[in-house]
Amino acid sequence: MITGANKGIGLETAKQMAELGYYVYIGSRDKQKGMKAVELLKKTGSNNVECIEIDITVIESVKRARMELDSKLEALDILINNAGISGDQPQKFSTGNVEILRKIFNTNFFGPVQTTYEMLPLLEKSKNPVIINVSSEVGSLAIHASAGKDPNLEVWGAYGSSKTALNAFTVMLNNELEDTPFRINSVTPGYTATDLNDHQGTKTVEEGARPIVKVATESDGFTTGKFYGEQGNVPW
Template sequence: MKTVLITGANKGIGFETAKQLAQFNYFVYLGSRDKKLGLEAIRKLNDLGITNVETIVIDIADINSVRQARQQLERKIDSLDILINNAAIAGDQPQNFSACKLENLRAIFDVNFFGTIQTTQEFLPLLRKSSQPSIINVSSEVGSLAGHSSPNRNVGRDKFHAYGSSKTALNAFTIMLANELRDTGVMVNSVTPGHTATDLNQFQGTKTVEQGAVPIVKLATQAHPDITGKFFRDEGEVAW
């Protein structure tokens, strides 16, 4: 049974992704900053008859928490097949760069960018022990520079400059890490769930969490060594 760690998995898209992957017979570790919330998520899955799941406490912005989670997982498994870097924060409004507070920008990057990188670095040795390791970074179309520079761009994305730029940085991390690891067999890709209704956007999204999890689950279950350094959505590849 393949093993998966999903950060920020006690709710929203992370929880739904965990549910769907568990139903595909993966053993899923649900990362949660709060142990109580993580256990509540496990109980919900157990109530659905899903037992191949377990919670693990991890705050990706806290390196000590990340290291403790890695040590805990190393005591349980010999290798990790898939790391899904899902945990993220939206930050406060306003986010347009002419008015955004730098404290807000730093807080967003501390989780969405630096937190993801330090989590990946900690779990990479465990991933390398897998026969087909995969790192999936949950990004967003508001991080697409092609989208922002298009004459037909969605002006609604201007409300998320800080959040979007953190996802642009995350996409750069995806490409560069994929290139670095290209000859090692470790696949690294970005994926956007689309505009999904979660507490990240005050449930204003147009897609359900069930729909939003689909491209993430597809990328996890249909991994191929030649597919790395890419950015995907439901309809296929996204322009960086």
């Protein structure tokens, strides 16, 4: 199950997972856009895909998505919390707008948290359950602390802090479930050209999805409760 999978990195992640043989549920807030994504993947030869309507900011929608999955499968092996927004500007904490911050956190933090809560019973039925929280380097406190005053980082203060919170969720949930088979990690795709950044990123969606798929599907070399990127461990 991949949230926000009707376009961008989410769609490419779905494509790569399907090509590996996984049956992929494409989570989409807009059912029609989700169906178009399914049709697109089927045209490329991936028939093992299906759309699930889910708005991660609306708990009733998340519950409906969970009930739909309950009716379709016995266990969920992998949940990829990919859906997110960059948010409006300004995002500097000295001049920003608290309502912008609330909206970003509602999607980028509370959305993945409540989606995970709902999907946990299905994941627990899997022999090797995996949760991937799609994060970003701008959520790294270590990178911010070492960068000092960096206008390129400051402008994404609200977005970055929402990813910091998501990383905290990764660590704390992992600690709670340390005596279980769960593997729970944050993964950054890197600066990828998508709608999120008006396609200004330097990586393609194929490149951006690659570390997500790798950490989600390969246990060798990847432990649990970590923050990974294309080059391996990313500092918290």
